[in-house]
Amino acid sequence: MPRTTVFRKSLKILRHISLYGIIFPYTSYAFYVSLKTNWEITKRKDDHTILKYTPLKICGRYENPFEEYRIQTVYEFFINRIIELFETNRGGIPIDQARMNTLMPIHKPTWTTTTSVNGVNTSKEILSDPIDSITLMDTFALSKNKDSTRSTANLDVTWLGQSCSFILYNNSLKILTDPLFTNFLISPKFGPKRITKLPCSIEDVPQPDIILVSHNHPDHLDELSLKTWANKENVTWIVPKGLGTFLKKNYDIKNYIELSWWQSAKITTKNLHKTYFVHCTPAMHWSGRSLLDSNESLWCTFLVKEQGCSQNFLFHGGDTGYVKDLFKMIRARYGDVKLAILPCGQYCPQWHQKPRHINPTEVLNIMKDLHAQNVLGVHWGTFVLSGEYFREPKEKLEFLAEWEGVSQNCYCPELGNTQQF
Numbered sequence: 419m420p421r422t423t424v425f426r427k428s429l430k431i432l433r434h435i436s437l438y439g440i441i442f443p444y445t446s447y448a449f450y451v452s453l454k455t456n457w458e459i460t461k462r463k464d465d466h467t468i469l470k471y472t473p474l475k476i477c478g479r480y481e482n483p484f485e486e487y488r489i490q491t492v493y494e495f496f497i498n499r500i501i502e503l504f505e506t507n508r509g510g511i512p513i514d515q516a517r518m519n520t521l522m523p524i525h526k527p528t529w530t531t532t533t534s535v536n537g538v539n540t541s542k543e544i545l546s547d548p549i550d551s552i553t554l555m556d557t558f559a560l561s562k563n564k565d566s567t568r569s570t571a572n573l574d575v576t577w578l579g580q581s582c583s584f585i586l587y588n589n590s591l592k593i594l595t596d597p598l599f600t601n602f603l604i605s606p607k608f609g610p611k612r613i614t615k616l617p618c619s620i621e622d623v624p625q626p627d628i629i630l631v632s633h634n635h636p637d638h639l640d641e642l643s644l645k646t647w648a649n650k651e652n653v654t655w656i657v658p659k660g661l662g663t664f665l666k667k668n669y670d671i672k673n674y675i676e677l678s679w680w681q682s683a684k685i686t687t688k689n690l691h692k693t694y695f696v697h698c699t700p701a702m703h704w705s706g707r708s709l710l711d712s713n714e715s716l717w718c719t720f721l722v723k724e725q726g727c728s729q730n731f732l733f734h735g736g737d738t739g740y741v742k743d744l745f746k747m748i749r750a751r752y753g754d755v756k757l758a759i760l761p762c763g764q765y766c767p768q769w770h771q772k773p774r775h776i777n778p779t780e781v782l783n784i785m786k787d788l789h790a791q792n793v794l795g796v797h798w799g800t801f802v803l804s805g806e807y808f809r810e811p812k813e814k815l816e817f818l819a820e821w822e823g824v825s826q827n828c829y830c831p832e833l834g835n836t837q838q839f
């Protein structure tokens with residue numbers, strides 16, 4: 419048989435395989451998931467209880483039960499990647515390093531804010547108060563919040579890039595959010611690299627008591643952190659449903675607790691005998707570390723509160739889109755918030771990003787919906803993963819906050835610089 423005929427025949431077979439083996443089944447699957455999700459959203463429409471936003475699973479994978487959501491198919495994913503190829507100087511990163519250092523100052527973290535005693539600046543001592551027990555609470559047993567004491571405790575917050583922050587509560591409870599200490603997302607050679615240096619290495623971070631992970635995207639959970647704090651004594655990973663299985667299977671991690679939306683964990687400590695609650699709350703996002711495992715585990719936001727206080731001291735926003743009644747519902751159930759750390763970047767182009775990421779205007783909406791006293795805008799200035807100018811999230815958020823008269827309480831921090839609340 420002539421070579422051209424063999425080539426033509428192989429091409430025909432390949433076309434048949436891709437059409438009938440991949441494209442048709444995938445398109446039918448995506449169409450079915452989309453229809454079923456919309457049907458489920460319509461069914462829940464008039465429900466005004468938390469049942470409206472309980473996790474939705476279709477064909478064994480999680481989906482978003484929000485009207486504002488639109489399913490992202492692999493077609494949309496790749497169309498956007500192709501459009502990106504035609505963008506020049508994406509993110510507008512200056513070539514001049516000195517200019518970059520001025521635009522993005524990086525501080526060596528001290529983890530606590532310093533106090534001035536007789537003109538000498540001293541860092542506060544971090545008290546050792548390891549966790550004694552963590553128990554899962556009955557979701558529907560939560561009584562109405564009767565505590566009336568507003569939190570007067572100190573919060574020292576250090577932003578380390580993307581949604582990774584180190585939070586020290588009352589000089590004792592150490593919380594790390596969405597840990598990320600590598601300079602790349604996929605591999606050192608391939609994929610996005612950090613545009614700003616890490617403020618410190620992972621060894622410099624005080625050992626956290628709890629690590630809150632909002633979802634498993636590589637820019638919210640890196641391998642180095644997984645290996646560093648796998649089965650470390652006095653460290654507990656708190657993760658959304660399904661992610662624990664991933665930790666156990668891939669890293670043999672046993673020191674974790676999995677929470678579904680509206681589930682809570684009760685934490686008691688050994689030395690100071692404190693009690694804290696971590697509430698897992700819904701987010702509009704997705705999950706996956708590769709094309710094949712998308713939505714196998716859940717995504718979420720977290721609230722953290724000390725027993726006896728009316729206010730949650732922390733809301734960890736991770737990565738989420740805006741849902742008009744969701745954050746009001748979270749506040750109605752769990753109370754006001756002292757500090758909300760919210761993502762404010764990765765929103766361009768809006769046609770593609772809106773169902774999964776909030777923009778600065780929506781950050782301010784969430785601040786109002788949650789009755790958050792303070793907001794720190796994060797999830798920008800770390801990698802270029804979207805179309806906006808890399809400093810635009812900060813500039814827009816701070817402009818809007820000024821306009822609304824809340825500039826003292828809503829802004830973007832500098833990397834590594836500890837803020838006190």
Ligand SMILES: [Zn+2]
Binds near residue numbers: 633635638703704737
């Ligand atoms: Zn994400």
